[in-house]
Amino acid sequence: MSTDHHHEHSSSASLKRAFILNLSFTIIELVGGLMTNSVAILSDAVHDLGDSLSLGFALWTDRVARVKRADDQSTYGYRRLTLLSSLINALVLVAGSTLILTEALPRLWNPDPPAALGMIGLSVLGILVNGIAVLTTRRGKTLNEKVVSWHLLEDALGWAVVLVGSIVLYFTGWAWIDPLLAVGISVFILFNIVRRIKEIVSLFLQQAPRSIDVNVLRTAIESHPAIDSTHHLHLWSLDGEHHILTVHAVLAADSDDRLYREAKCHIRDTTRKFELNHVTVELEYANENCDLRQTNH
Ligand SMILES: [Zn+2]
Numbered sequence: 001m002s003t004d005h006h007h008e009h010s011s012s013a014s015l016k017r018a019f020i021l022n023l024s025f026t027i028i029e030l031v032g033g034l035m036t037n038s039v040a041i042l043s044d045a046v047h048d049l050g051d052s053l054s055l056g057f058a059l060w061t062d063r064v065a066r067v068k069r070a071d072d073q074s075t076y077g078y079r080r081l082t083l084l085s086s087l088i089n090a091l092v093l094v095a096g097s098t099l100i101l102t103e104a105l106p107r108l109w110n111p112d113p114p115a116a117l118g119m120i121g122l123s124v125l126g127i128l129v130n131g132i133a134v135l136t137t138r139r140g141k142t143l144n145e146k147v148v149s150w151h152l153l154e155d156a157l158g159w160a161v162v163l164v165g166s167i168v169l170y171f172t173g174w175a176w177i178d179p180l181l182a183v184g185i186s187v188f189i190l191f192n193i194v195r196r197i198k199e200i201v202s203l204f205l206q207q208a209p210r211s212i213d214v215n216v217l218r219t220a221i222e223s224h225p226a227i228d229s230t231h232h233l234h235l236w237s238l239d240g241e242h243h244i245l246t247v248h249a250v251l252a253a254d255s256d257d258r259l260y261r262e263a264k265c266h267i268r269d270t271t272r273k274f275e276l277n278h279v280t281v282e283l284e285y286a287n288e289n290c291d292l293r294q295t296n297h
């Protein structure tokens with residue numbers, strides 16, 4: 001479940017409930033996958049382990065963020081913990097999917113017949129668990145809740161595919177269907193992790209958030225007559241949601257006390273429109289000497 005984008009107001013009671021449900025279901029799948037000798041079920045178990053982990057991490061980072069405020073050592077607080085947990089989560093999924101692939105690929109040529117009837121039962125359970133979860137989250141209004149709901153629907157559809165495969169397997173005895181499903185699911189998981197890792201790396205490299213065009217932001221700041229130019233503009237994101245801006249703004253040549261304050265107000269209003277809540281501005285008079293005017297960072 002993509003709870004990486006959870007907010008402080010997501011109630012931790014519902015998170016805890018979802019975590020316990022997901023974790024129990026993951027354990028059922030792992031045991032069921034081993035008992036039915038089905039790599040398809042096991043690959044879906046890996047996916048659900050990832051969901052459980054991200055829910056567990058969300059619970060943990062929520063608590064840490066609430067209990068541990070910013071202090072003299074971690075002056076930004078602990079928002080970046082979500083980056084760390086996303087990375088751990090991604091690595092666990094890479095390891096799990098790779099393990100499944102090494103088990104499933106040889107089975108394509110040397111099928112090891114799984115217990116089709118058990119697979120059918122587990123798939124029906126998977127559809128029920130995820131389907132009910134979709135129905136309970138569908139009324140959610142926040143973007144986060146919608147993302148979670150969509151994800152759960154995807155999970156339910158994944159189980160529907162496994163169900164169809166198991167039924168075909170049951171009637172035809174084509175054992176290669178099981179590893180084929182496992183390879184498909186694992187590749188899908190890895191494909192999504194690559195996307196997630198790209199986002200994490202971008203945050204680690206302190207790249208500007210994709211939702212904001214730095215040129216548009218710069219132009220908006222410089223649009224006020226009291227502001228002549230800007231430099232030392234740095235925009236990055238703590239966790240993908242909370243962005244940080246630092247900027248030097250040079251005032252117009254004949255600026256006085258009133259224009260100084262107007263410029264400051266303008267920058268505050270502009271950055272608020274871009275939903276930047278952590279902004280540091282340095283205003284300079286035109287005849288000031290700032291070393292950072294010439295540098296390219
Ligand atoms: Zn899932």
Ligand SMILES: [Zn+2]
Nearest residue numbers: 277278279280
């Ligand atoms: Zn601050």
Ligand SMILES: [Zn+2]
Nearest residue numbers: 248290292293
């Ligand atoms: Zn400067």
